[in-house]
Amino acid sequence: MLPADLPxxxxxxxxxxxxxxxxxxxxxxxxxxxxxxxxxxxxxQAQAEDLTEVVFLKAFEKLPEFRTQxxxxxxxxxxxxxxxxxxxxxxxxxxxxxxxxxDLPLTSEEPPPENxxxxxxxxxxxxxxxxxxxPQFRQVMILRFIxxxxxxxxxxxxxxxxxxxxxxxxxxxxxxxxxxETETLPVK
Amino acid sequence: xxxxxxxxxxQCLDAxxxxxxxxxxxxxxxxxxxxxxxxxLAAALRLETAPRPRPAAAFRRNARIRLLNQMAAQVxxxxxxxxxxxxxxxxTLGLTRLLAALAVIxxxxxxxxxxxxxxxxxxxxxxxxxxxxxxxxxxxxxxxDAEDAILQTQFxxxxxxxxxxxxxxxxxxxxxxxxxxxxxxxxxxxxxLTGVARNDSNAxxxxxxxxxxxxxxxxxxxxNLLIVVPEQTRPAxxxxxxxxxxxxxxx
Numbered sequence: 269m270l271p272a273d274l275p276x277x278x279x280x281x282x283x284x285x286x287x288x289x290x291x292x293x294x295x296x297x298x299x300x301x302x303x304x305x306x307x308x309x310x311x312x313q314a315q316a317e318d319l320t321e322v323v324f325l326k327a328f329e330k331l332p333e334f335r336t337q338x339x340x341x342x343x344x345x346x347x348x349x350x351x352x353x354x355x356x357x358x359x360x361x362x363x364x365x366x367x368x369x370x371d372l373p374l375t376s377e378e379p380p381p382e383n384x385x386x387x388x389x390x391x392x393x394x395x396x397x398x399x400x401x402x403p404q405f406r407q408v409m410i411l412r413f414i415x416x417x418x419x420x421x422x423x424x425x426x427x428x429x430x431x432x433x434x435x436x437x438x439x440x441x442x443x444x445x446x447x448x449e450t451e452t453l454p455v456k
Numbered sequence: 457x458x459x460x461x462x463x464x465x466x467q468c469l470d471a472x473x474x475x476x477x478x479x480x481x482x483x484x485x486x487x488x489x490x491x492x493x494x495x496x497l498a499a500a501l502r503l504e505t506a507p508r509p510r511p512a513a514a515f516r517r518n519a520r521i522r523l524l525n526q527m528a529a530q531v532x533x534x535x536x537x538x539x540x541x542x543x544x545x546x547x548t549l550g551l552t553r554l555l556a557a558l559a560v561i562x563x564x565x566x567x568x569x570x571x572x573x574x575x576x577x578x579x580x581x582x583x584x585x586x587x588x589x590x591x592x593x594x595x596x597x598x599x600x601d602a603e604d605a606i607l608q609t610q611f612x613x614x615x616x617x618x619x620x621x622x623x624x625x626x627x628x629x630x631x632x633x634x635x636x637x638x639x640x641x642x643x644x645x646x647x648x649l650t651g652v653a654r655n656d657s658n659a660x661x662x663x664x665x666x667x668x669x670x671x672x673x674x675x676x677x678x679x680n681l682l683i684v685v686p687e688q689t690r691p692a693x694x695x696x697x698x699x700x701x702x703x704x705x706x707x
Binding site for chain 2: 286288289291292295296299300303304307313316317320321324325328387390391393394397398409412413414416419431434435437438441442444445448
């Protein structure tokens with residue numbers, strides 16, 4: 269319903285002013301990516317869905333803050349920051365590691381792909397690797413290689429300096445590589 | 457001295473991602489760091505190919521409805537709104553709503569349909585209007601994409617009827633709430649159609665034609681209301697007309 273050529277900054281501005289349709293557009297654009305980011309950390313489909321929904325509720329509540337920020341971040345990085353903080357809070361509250369979800373969730377209204385088994389194995393291996401990293405490393409790896417955020421966006425999402433993102437990336441990959449060698453997981 | 461490898465690694469990853477260099481090119485550009493770089497780049501590429509789980513379509517749709525309903529409620533209510541419920545809270549809330557809805561249904565059954573009639577005819581600002589919306593949400597919760605599209609169009613038509621009735625009754629202050637709900641229903645119908653289109657393009661075409669006819673007719677009626685509502689209510693009516701027109705024209 270929004271004009272197709274409307275820039276995202278304008279859509280965000282409309283959402284900030286309370287335009288429901290604009291916020292719906294932002295939800296549609298980012299819900300899947302935020303879900304992936306959360307799912308790779310909590311390992312549980314139902315919990316990932318709960319937290320994803322909370323992220324957008326919080327984003328909606330905090331929209332006025334987004335408008336008043338002196339340095340205008342991009343909306344994507346801002347929503348990821350909300351998601352990251354929520355996951356940290358959740359871990360802090362639970363203080364337990366959730367067991368790996370045995371199944372890669374496929375959408376319930378779509379038939380499973382032909383290579384579902386291979387996808388399942390790939391997912392479990394990636395999850396197993398990422399899961400062993402410390403939270404900060406894990407987040408950088410997911411944001412960079414699963415969600416494809418830029419270094420600047422990761423810096424904004426994690427509230428750290430951009431240079432430090434690169435340092436964390438280097439350390440995390442070193443650790444990841446070491447794990448891959450000890451566990452003889454396939455390296456593509 | 458600062459370790460240059462994080463920066464070199466980042467440059468290589470950027471170039472690989474953009475397709476500007478191959479893995480061999482990157483390594484050739486940094487011969488002194490080749491031995492360290494190669495395994496790190498391989499590990500990064502391993503993650504790049506990891507599958508991305510997708511949220512269930514039903515979750516996406518239902519969460520969207522809950523979220524936009526929350527927003528619509530905020531638009532309607534005073535500036536101070538209680539915090540939005542989490543889905544865990546919403547589950548409790550949902551149960552409460554379900555029980556409330558069941559209670560409404562029971563009362564309806566035992567009261568010979570009198571209250572059913574009242575709820576079905578409730579308007580924004582009426583005590584039973586929230587019960588009417590709950591019953592609509594319950595229908596949507598178990599609907600397929602195609603059913604969802606049809607239901608959302610029906611509900612959008614309900615909103616337009618409500619706007620007309622509110623105008624006739626002179627209850628202009630309640631019109632913006634109906635407009636917001638109307639936009640949610642039109643958005644919901646559009647989203648559901650996207651789901652239908654993935655599986656059945658013929659069904660999508662039929663649904664779009666039906667929805668366009670319905671919304672086009674309603675938009676015409678709304679246009680006539682513009683001349684009778686007060687000036688401050690016109691922007692809301694114009695928004696509803698625009699939403700209906702965009703969809704009826706194939707938006």
